[in-house]
Amino acid sequence: MNSRFNINAVLIALLAFAAGFLAANIFHYGWEGSMMPYQQYRFPNKAEYSSNGEMIFMTGVNEREERIPFTAGPQWLYMHGGGCASCHGADGRGGIYPMMCGIRTPDIRYSTLAEMHGMSDEDIIRAVTKGVDDEGEQLDLCMPRWQMSEKDIRDVIEYLKQLS
Ligand code: HEC
Numbered sequence: 001m002n003s004r005f006n007i008n009a010v011l012i013a014l015l016a017f018a019a020g021f022l023a024a025n026i027f028h029y030g031w032e033g034s035m036m037p038y039q040q041y042r043f044p045n046k047a048e049y050s051s052n053g054e055m056i057f058m059t060g061v062n063e064r065e066e067r068i069p070f071t072a073g074p075q076w077l078y079m080h081g082g083g084c085a086s087c088h089g090a091d092g093r094g095g096i097y098p099m100m101c102g103i104r105t106p107d108i109r110y111s112t113l114a115e116m117h118g119m120s121d122e123d124i125i126r127a128v129t130k131g132v133d134d135e136g137e138q139l140d141l142c143m144p145r146w147q148m149s150e151k152d153i154r155d156v157i158e159y160l161k162q163l164s
Contacts, residue, residue: 025099033097036086037076052152053159058090059083062152072131073144074100084108084156087142092163101142110160124160125153 025034043065049055052063060083061067067081076099077086087098087105094105106112113119119127123134131138131145148156 029097029099032089033099036082036099037080039080039082039086041080051155051159053155053157054162055083056148056152056156057084057092057159060086068152069147070144071147072141074098074142076100077144092160098142101140103140103142105142108160109163110157111164113160121154121157124157128153128156 022034028034029036044055044059044061046055046063046065049058049063056062056068060070060077060081070077084092087096087101088094088108089096089105092107092109094107096105097103098105113124117134119134126132127134127139127143128146129148131141131143133139146153
């Protein structure tokens with residue numbers, strides 16, 4: 001056996017491992033969930049959003065170009081950033097299994113939260129900033145606890161009203 005052969009064998013084994021890893025991830029989290037950690041490498045541009053609420057929802061960055069700090073949430077969110085849309089979908093309807101979470105995200109359109117679940121705006125604010133649901137239970141740690149200003153959270157709620 002020459003050393004050339006050995007190196008090729010190692011490379012093929014590594015490639016096969018990487019391909020298997022990718023396939024297993026896609027199988028486990030779905031295409032959308034598995035792609036999450038790779039979504040936001042570019043800092044968001046304010047000009048692309050029609051409101052502060054939309055910008056925060058989509059990117060986790062507000063119109064003053066401040067990344068909204070949070071506690072809890074998965075590690076990839078700290079590394080690559082992302083907004084509500086990263087886990088609840090751009091349409092807010094949820095149904096996604098975020099990578100590293102092991103839980104399916106709920107629908108957070110205002111109509112669903114307010115009309116179906118009977119949540120008040122204050123309940124929604126508590127869920128988003130404190131991670132506590134309307135019955136006082138802690139939400140799963142996959143849901144980040146967002147340290148948002150009063151204005152920012154009100155703007156996000158206004159945006160949730162636009163999702164239908
Ligand atoms: C890393 C993924 C992730 C991100 C990002 C995220 N969420 Fe969540 N969110 C979740 C998960 C998972 C749950 C469900 C937690 C549970 O059921 O215990 C949840 C629950 C919620 C709930 C409670 C819904 C209910 O029916 O009680 C609200 C409201 C919510 N999220 C709003 C937001 C908003 C607004 C943002 C953006 C500022 C956001 N989330 C960003 C994962 C995420």
